[in-house]
Amino acid sequence: MGGPKMSAVEMRSIEEIEKSGQWWWWAEQKRSKRLDYLRKAVWKKGAKGSGYQPGVKVDLERPILYTQAFQANEHDPLIIRHAKALAHVWDNITIFIQDHAQIMGYLGSRPHTIVWHPEILFLLNEDLYNDRTVIPEPEERSLRIIREICDYWNPQTAGTKMFSKLPPEEIVKLMTGAIGWGLPIHRIGYCTKQWDYMFRLGFEGIIAEIDAKMAEAEERIYRRVPEPEDYEYYKKLDIWKAMKITLEAAVRWARRYSRLARIIAENFETDPQRKQELERIAETCWKVPARPPEHLWESLQFDHFVQILTRYEACDGAWPARPDYWHGPFYDKDVNQDKVLTKEEALDLTGEFLIRCYEVGWFWLMLARDTLQGITGTWVWTLGGVNEDGTDACNDMTDCLLEAARLVRVANPTFAFRYHPQVRMQTLRNVFECIRQGLGYPSMRNDPILIANAMHWHRHPLKEARRWVHQACMSPCPDTKWGCQPFRMANATIIAAKAMEYALFDGFDQVLQMQFGPHTGDASKFESFEELYQAWYTQIKWMMDTLTKVTGAGRYNSSELDPRPFLSAIYERCVDLGVDSAHPSERGNSWITFFAWMETGDSLAAVKKLVFDERKYTMAQLIEALRNNWEGYEEMRMDFVRAPKWGNDDDYVDQIHVRCHNDVAAHSWEIKDPTGNPWPPLPENIAAYVTNATKVWALPNGRRLGDTLYDGGCSPGAGLDKKGPTAVLRSVAKIDHIGAVRATLLNQRLNPTQLAGEKGFQIWHSYIKTWADLGIDHVQFNMVDNETLKAAQKEPEKYPELIVRIAGYSAHFIDLNKKTQDTIIARNVQSLGS
Amino acid sequence: MSDDWAKLRDQFVMGGVQKGRQAMPEKACGKCEHFRQHSASAAGDGHCAVIVENELNKVVFDNTDASQCSQYKEIDRIRTDTSEFMWDPTFRPQRQIEEK
Numbered sequence: 001m002g003g004p005k006m007s008a009v010e011m012r013s014i015e016e017i018e019k020s021g022q023w024w025w026w027a028e029q030k031r032s033k034r035l036d037y038l039r040k041a042v043w044k045k046g047a048k049g050s051g052y053q054p055g056v057k058v059d060l061e062r063p064i065l066y067t068q069a070f071q072a073n074e075h076d077p078l079i080i081r082h083a084k085a086l087a088h089v090w091d092n093i094t095i096f097i098q099d100h101a102q103i104m105g106y107l108g109s110r111p112h113t114i115v116w117h118p119e120i121l122f123l124l125n126e127d128l129y130n131d132r133t134v135i136p137e138p139e140e141r142s143l144r145i146i147r148e149i150c151d152y153w154n155p156q157t158a159g160t161k162m163f164s165k166l167p168p169e170e171i172v173k174l175m176t177g178a179i180g181w182g183l184p185i186h187r188i189g190y191c192t193k194q195w196d197y198m199f200r201l202g203f204e205g206i207i208a209e210i211d212a213k214m215a216e217a218e219e220r221i222y223r224r225v226p227e228p229e230d231y232e233y234y235k236k237l238d239i240w241k242a243m244k245i246t247l248e249a250a251v252r253w254a255r256r257y258s259r260l261a262r263i264i265a266e267n268f269e270t271d272p273q274r275k276q277e278l279e280r281i282a283e284t285c286w287k288v289p290a291r292p293p294e295h296l297w298e299s300l301q302f303d304h305f306v307q308i309l310t311r312y313e314a315c316d317g318a319w320p321a322r323p324d325y326w327h328g329p330f331y332d333k334d335v336n337q338d339k340v341l342t343k344e345e346a347l348d349l350t351g352e353f354l355i356r357c358y359e360v361g362w363f364w365l366m367l368a369r370d371t372l373q374g375i376t377g378t379w380v381w382t383l384g385g386v387n388e389d390g391t392d393a394c395n396d397m398t399d400c401l402l403e404a405a406r407l408v409r410v411a412n413p414t415f416a417f418r419y420h421p422q423v424r425m426q427t428l429r430n431v432f433e434c435i436r437q438g439l440g441y442p443s444m445r446n447d448p449i450l451i452a453n454a455m456h457w458h459r460h461p462l463k464e465a466r467r468w469v470h471q472a473c474m475s476p477c478p479d480t481k482w483g484c485q486p487f488r489m490a491n492a493t494i495i496a497a498k499a500m501e502y503a504l505f506d507g508f509d510q511v512l513q514m515q516f517g518p519h520t521g522d523a524s525k526f527e528s529f530e531e532l533y534q535a536w537y538t539q540i541k542w543m544m545d546t547l548t549k550v551t552g553a554g555r556y557n558s559s560e561l562d563p564r565p566f567l568s569a570i571y572e573r574c575v576d577l578g579v580d581s582a583h584p585s586e587r588g589n590s591w592i593t594f595f596a597w598m599e600t601g602d603s604l605a606a607v608k609k610l611v612f613d614e615r616k617y618t619m620a621q622l623i624e625a626l627r628n629n630w631e632g633y634e635e636m637r638m639d640f641v642r643a644p645k646w647g648n649d650d651d652y653v654d655q656i657h658v659r660c661h662n663d664v665a666a667h668s669w670e671i672k673d674p675t676g677n678p679w680p681p682l683p684e685n686i687a688a689y690v691t692n693a694t695k696v697w698a699l700p701n702g703r704r705l706g707d708t709l710y711d712g713g714c715s716p717g718a719g720l721d722k723k724g725p726t727a728v729l730r731s732v733a734k735i736d737h738i739g740a741v742r743a744t745l746l747n748q749r750l751n752p753t754q755l756a757g758e759k760g761f762q763i764w765h766s767y768i769k770t771w772a773d774l775g776i777d778h779v780q781f782n783m784v785d786n787e788t789l790k791a792a793q794k795e796p797e798k799y800p801e802l803i804v805r806i807a808g809y810s811a812h813f814i815d816l817n818k819k820t821q822d823t824i825i826a827r828n829v830q831s832l833g834s
Numbered sequence: 835m836s837d838d839w840a841k842l843r844d845q846f847v848m849g850g851v852q853k854g855r856q857a858m859p860e861k862a863c864g865k866c867e868h869f870r871q872h873s874a875s876a877a878g879d880g881h882c883a884v885i886v887e888n889e890l891n892k893v894v895f896d897n898t899d900a901s902q903c904s905q906y907k908e909i910d911r912i913r914t915d916t917s918e919f920m921w922d923p924t925f926r927p928q929r930q931i932e933e934k
């Protein structure tokens with residue numbers, strides 16, 4: 001297997017490389033030749049800034065095929081048209097097998113392509129037409145095809161139909177991007193998968209269940225005079241038919257890989273070992289996903305096929321998964337018991353499993369490209385945690401995944417580790433090793449707190465709450481029949497700092513120059529802190545109401561306007577009930593993401609101190625300074641910067657933050673989603689703390705328009721935590737992590753030198769124990785020093801796999817634009833134990 | 835009022851649906867200082883910061899003809915290079931707009 005040429009750096013010994021902290025060179029030497037080849041052959045599909053990387057092109061096969069079939073079946077019900085269109089794609093799209101690959105299934109017809117779903121949103125289509133980076137050669141021909149496809153789809157995309165149905169004021173305001181993020185569209189979501197159902201039955205088993213349901217329905221409506229409630233079966237029959245069309249086509253698509261592998265093995269492959277591999281691939285792809293998996297290579301293949309299939313159907317923007325829990329039993333059987341697979345072989349398969357995930361990409365709206373720059377979606381996989389009976393769920397597959405991550409160093413997927421007091425030590429050391437080697441993941445999640453949280457907000461029973469996975473980057477969701485939320489629309493995401501801006505300017509948006517929020521009075525005339533606080537509370541409640549109204553309406557209308565037959569087919573609940581995945585019949589798992597949240601408490605505290613307590617400034621002076629974006633008021637601005645700030649264990653400001661948290665949590669119970677559940681807040685930021693910098697006007701915490709926002713959900717502002725890591729934890733622990741938030745994100749930067757060796761592990765472990773005892777639900781670490789980051793800015797080619805944690809996801813440092821890179825460098829490096 | 839919002843929504847939706855088929859005029863909203871691009875997509879949808887109709891700001895696109903607009907004020911800078919892009923008031927992705 002001919003790998004790439006040895007680089008000069010590789011000539012150093014492993015020990016020398018370890019000492020230098022340049023773990024990407026270490027990984028290159030440690031991984032197998034196969035993994036090295038696959039890792040280097042992969043295309044980066046994430047955007048840098050908002051443009052795609054050179055060479056990445058949009059795939060036109062999928063939209064052409066989908067459109068052809070959708071046009072050809074125009075007399076069918078909508079859900080069946082979509083099912084037939086998908087089937088046509090899976091039956092005809094070009095497939096290929098990459099050298100040395102063992103896991104099949106690609107999104108797109110070439111390795112360098114990203115998929116475009118023209119049926120989702122007219123704006124996405126026009127966005128593509130305008131794009132200067134991804135149009136394939138010959139450009140003129142491609143543009144003509146794109147125009148024709150746009151012409152066909154734009155008047156009838158899911159978004160076109162949905163926007164005409166949703167509350168008009170709210171949808172216009174959402175789309176400006178000023179108050180929220182995301183779209184109320186079924187085809188853009190975060191889809192938790194129900195693996196126990198799929199692994200138990202395989203697709204053939206699910207088809208058998210559907211057949212039985214259809215037979216029963218036909219019995220009731222065709223062979224006798226129906227009871228009134230039976231008429232529902234007319235609708236259900238269409239849904240079951242559509243589900244079945246997609247499941248059968250999915251099996252055919254997998255078997256196309258089987259045939260291709262066999263053709264290559266029998267006719268072209270000369271290497272006997274590769275020939276054997278291809279034969280095994282042929283058997284595996286024939287068997288799964290049609291039938292339940294029995295070996296690790298089959299369960300991984302099954303899993304990957306399903307992930308790709310759902311992404312052919314739509315843009316699944318997250319990748320909820322618990323791979324150690326579901327693949328662990330197969331690992332144990334194959335490696336430990338039957339010994340049909342060596343540890344090294346399992347590691348190779350697992351490494352490739354991560355690489356295959358990393359290469360998945362699509363043409364994405366600008367709002368997602370720039371807020372998720374460097375990656376294509378928040379693929380956060382859940383590891384560790386407990387079993388349904390409360391015992392430790394860590395297993396050898398957990399360790400295998402953690403080891404594989406250090407070898408392949410992909411930025412997507414990343415891991416989040418469910419920490420609990422009984423967690424096995426060897427796995428915890430493995431977790432630490434990933435963090436120490438600068439991956440930025442796993443993030444740490446406090447399992448007992450989050451289980452209690454899931455029971456508090458959504459009434460999941462204990463056993464099911466223990467089955468939680470990350471539905472996106474942060475929010476836990478059980479992957480059970482009634483707990484599994486099939487998708488989440490991202491647009492219940494508010495830019496919370498705007499509520500502060502609106503409270504200060506009577507609901508007027510200073511950036512857009514438009515009245516957005518409700519009138520809450522001229523703030524320059526406010527005479528007490530309480531008046532300002534109540535104005536802010538009115539504005540934030542209005543934002544929560546506005547966005548959830550749109551999301552709820554989006555979900556309610558999706559079954560009819562924008563059904564998803566394949567997604568529906570892989571949920572036991574949907575098959576049982578004969579409903580589309582959008583039907584709100586699960587227990588529920590909604591949340592509102594709060595971007596740019598912690599500026600609020602810091603701003604309120606600064607006003608309280610300088611205007612109402614010390615009376616150094618008047619409200620009128622403050623409003624004037626803010627209106628001028630602090631220009632000409634630098635001395636005054638510095639007073640507001642120096643006012644008490646979150647993250648220093650200072651009750652003056654911390655208690656204001658706590659009050660804000662408790663008040664929005666209280667309002668969460670007053671608004672309900674279509675399943676009848678509350679909308680708890682979940683503060684976090686992805687890269688929106690940078691992109692929103694030009695959308696949020698100047699604030700009383702001293703921030704100017706254009707300055708980046710705070711990076712976490714409960715992290716202090718960059719450089720504002722001056723009293724060390726324990727003070728940060730003490731501040732953060734004042735928030736009720738069960739009753740006040742659905743989750744919240746804490747970023748910390750640690751010193752790599754301090755955490756070297758066994759001593760380093762002990763220091764970190766005692767920090768984690770303190771963090772867990774304080775009841776904080778999340779923490780994630782960057783452990784790369786500034787010298788390395790600055791060197792990577794100068795010579796990016798020498799730091800190809802240097803990874804950093806942004807907020808909720810990781811990215812290769814060199815794939816970020818300069819402004820985001822600078823924000824990582826600006827975060828305080830903490831020394832533990834201080 | 836909700837009728838006005840519905841009208842705005844329809845202008846926005848229909849404008850977005852038809853936009854790609856219109857050429858870039860010599861004088862266009864996308865070249866004007868008062869254009870506020872919506873940040874959900876790079877499709878050039880936006881609104882005008884100064885022209886208000888029925889108490890609501892007018893929906894415009896980057897290729898909306900501005901030849902008749904008395905408030906048109908040419909923007910100093912236009913950026914089309916997306917590699918360093920963060921949502922930026924001077925950013926215009928429309929193919930026919932030149933960087934300046």
Ligand code: SF4
Nearest residue numbers: 863866882900903905
């Ligand atoms: S002022 Fe006129 S040209 Fe400028 S954005 Fe508004 S409508 Fe367009």
